[in-house]
Each structure stands twice: as C-alpha cells, then as structure tokens.
Amino acid sequence: MYQGMYHNSKKHGADLDKVLERSWSMGMCKMIITGGNLTDSRKAIELSHSDSRLFATVGCHPTRCNEFVESPEEYLNSLRDLIKTNREKVAAIGECGLDYERLHFCEKDVQLKYFEYQIKLSREFNLPLFLHCRAAADDLVDILKRNREDIHGGVVHSFDGPVDALEKILGLGMYIGINGCSLRTKENLEVVTKIPWERLLIETDCPWCEVKPTHPGWEHVVTKHPTVKKEKYSIDSGNQVKGRNEPSNIVQVLEILSAVRKENIEDLAETIYNNTNKLFFSDI
Numbered sequence: 349m350y351q352g353m354y355h356n357s358k359k360h361g362a363d364l365d366k367v368l369e370r371s372w373s374m375g376m377c378k379m380i381i382t383g384g385n386l387t388d389s390r391k392a393i394e395l396s397h398s399d400s401r402l403f404a405t406v407g408c409h410p411t412r413c414n415e416f417v418e419s420p421e422e423y424l425n426s427l428r429d430l431i432k433t434n435r436e437k438v439a440a441i442g443e444c445g446l447d448y449e450r451l452h453f454c455e456k457d458v459q460l461k462y463f464e465y466q467i468k469l470s471r472e473f474n475l476p477l478f479l480h481c482r483a484a485a486d487d488l489v490d491i492l493k494r495n496r497e498d499i500h501g502g503v504v505h506s507f508d509g510p511v512d513a514l515e516k517i518l519g520l521g522m523y524i525g526i527n528g529c530s531l532r533t534k535e536n537l538e539v540v541t542k543i544p545w546e547r548l549l550i551e552t553d554c555p556w557c558e559v560k561p562t563h564p565g566w567e568h569v570v571t572k573h574p575t576v577k578k579e580k581y582s583i584d585s586g587n588q589v590k591g592r593n594e595p596s597n598i599v600q601v602l603e604i605l606s607a608v609r610k611e612n613i614e615d616l617a618e619t620i621y622n623n624t625n626k627l628f629f630s631d632i
Contacts, residue, residue, distance in 0.1 A: 378629065573588045
C-alpha cells in the first residue's frame, strides 16, 4: 500500500518516505517492521537497513505456516540465518502464533505444530516473541506454558480478547499490544482498562487496524489528520490515504487509552515507551 498498490491496482505513487517523515515528525524514534513469512521477513530486514531507527521481526504468521510443510528444518534454518546475519536489526521472533478465525488459509494442526516449532528461536537468540492470537487464547497459552523455559518474553499484539484471556496471558508474564483493532467495541474499551501499566504496549499494525469514526473510542481521539481517497491522493499534499493506517496514528491509540483508563497521557506515554524499550531493545 505504501507503494500505491491496492488489490493489484496502482492508485498513486510510492510514498513510504513521506509516511516515515510524518512518523518521525510526530516524535517517533524507533519503528518495528513486521515479518509475516520468510520472504516478508527478508524485505523487512532490507528496509530496516535503510534507517538506523528501523527494526524488524523475523518469523512466520499462523495463516502462512503451510510454507513450513515441504521442508520444515530448511525453512526454520532460513529464518535462523536471517537473524544471525542481521542480529542488530531483529527485535523479535514473529509474527507467529495461532489464528482460528482464518483456518481456510492454514489448518489448525499445521498452525499448532509450526508455532511451537518457531519458539526455539526465542531462546536461541534471546529474542521476545511477537505473537498473533485470534480466537485461540487457550491453545496459545497452553503452548507458551509448555515452552516457558524457551521463551525470552513476548507480546500478544493486536489483542481484542475477553478479560479471561487477558488474565491467562498476563499470568505468563506477557505484554499486551493495543491498536485500533483492539478498540472496536465497548467491551474492548472495558478490557483495556484492566491491563497493568507495566504490561501495556501500543502499536498501529498499519496499514491495517486504524481507529475509525464508527469505533466507540473515536470520541476520545484528539489528533486527527486530513484524509483523501486513494484515487485522489497526492504524495506531497500532507494528507493521509483514507482507510490506510500510518505509524504516526499511534498517538490516537494513546489518546483513547488515556481517556478510558482515566490516566495522565504523558505519564502513560512514558510508561509505554519504557515498556517497549525493555521488551524489544534492551539487547540491541
């Protein structure tokens, strides 16, 4: 999308440099690019080398774990080699985990097997896990418990589960990552008030998971950027593309959390910043 491509159709010129400029101007100082499989992890690493403030994750998303099947050890070794040769740029293992809402992409047994298969990389490289969990909290927690000694911390990102799932994940010492998809319902807003300060992270998951005007938390958003449809987007306009999320919008997540948790926004921001550095950047 930051190359102007939407569903294989070119709508505007590449604007990743402008997106990054907006992010840095908003006060961001580091950014993690998520790897969703071996190919995307390589691209994420390559992009991270273009700027000292960019980092990446290396791993395979649950919906793409079929890529392991033909040659599991070779695939894992390729991930391992990518980490070894770029250790200073790798912030986490992932995105890995379980997704039972999209089993049409990858069946459950394959997801379970190759999620657990990747966990050994956490211990090997002293890297946290960047975890995906959709309608699969019980199985995710069971696997994490079983492999507890091999896990060097982690975060369940884009969390949108109920309180009981939250408590189980927190019981393992994991962090909870909140973005626009985590704040889509009134129930979501209630759940995020239960996350302890010392376990809270925020994110965008862009280009997805924007905070939308239809979301109940929108009324708490103070920082709003002008947007235009992708077909009318001009790279130098200063606008954002409507429906495409950007890293700079992370401040909107912070504003909603501050409001619903009734906490000082500066104190909350500092705590989340320190949590992020502790989890991802203490060894980089």
